[in-house]
Amino acid sequence: MLRFIMQFVIILATLAAGNALSSVFHLPIPGSILGMFLLLLGLLTGVVKLRWVEGVANSHLRHMTLLFIPPVVGLLLNWGAVHIQLWKVLLVLSLSSLCILLGTGYSVELYEKRKRRRNG
């Protein structure tokens, strides 16, 4: 348990550092994402060891779903106050999902073909 808390304190400290960076330099990137980069940098340079944070991070990520539930419940309870036209939103979402799938698929396939031709 103590180990778990210590590991969480490391992650919390990284988050605090990220938030501080974001607000001191007025960066548009959220502090939590800067914190992620800081932790990644720490791991890559060996300042932070994987076993210091791995346990708590893994169980944290496994139960991420729990954290999305309160906002969705809030949305449901508040549905009357939400003024979105669902069909428009659905149209945007499905069209852009198709664009992402095709954009990624075709570009990578094309890239691999070209490379093969150059090498062969």
Next chain:
Amino acid sequence: MIIMFGNTLLSVVATALTYLFGLRIYRKSNQKSWLNPLYTVTLLLFLLLPFLHMDVKSYEKGSKIFSLLLQTGIVSLAIPIYKQFPMIKKNIKKITVGIVSGGMAGVASSLVVAFLLGLKGDVVASLLPKTATLPVALSVASTLGGTAPLTILFVLISALFSLIVGPHVLDGCNIKSKTARGLAMGISAQALGANRSFQWGEEEGAMGSVGMTTTAILVSVTIPMGMLLTAYL
């Protein structure tokens, strides 16, 4: 003060207990995807809260603590990225080509269609980061002025859509490259897509999860930067 504390305690305990219950059902059912705790627990809480004499406002206030945990969750994403780092480095060109063109196609098409349909600013702000994994999309949306519930709704809808339609689209368009298929699923449907591409094979699966993490990085950096740039112009 005491009322506020009681509120927090009640919201947290109710949410956590319902979640544990939902997780049990999910695991007992051999992880059927429609029994995902996100659906069952949300529904249960929605039905349960009126009996606890909780209204929206007090529940939202009481569950504030979960948004702090969401932030530490984003920081925790560094661990899977670190583990995939050798793989990312080896395929960096392919991955960059894939996520940049896929991501740009996604953002551009959302912007154009949303503009044509006349959607409002906060809805668009919640739409744009939707291709990033949920926690990252949430924090980017909030810096853009989007709302959390809408962002979650949009991310979930598009992930589900891509999960169902994606494999058919890729087959229909004759996209055979393992990297292309894995990346496309990981970028468009995040964790769900990565999971799906593991069913195709090891290589597709690894590319799926790499696609998810690298897209999160790209979205979290470029969209706020882009907004800043347009604000200057």
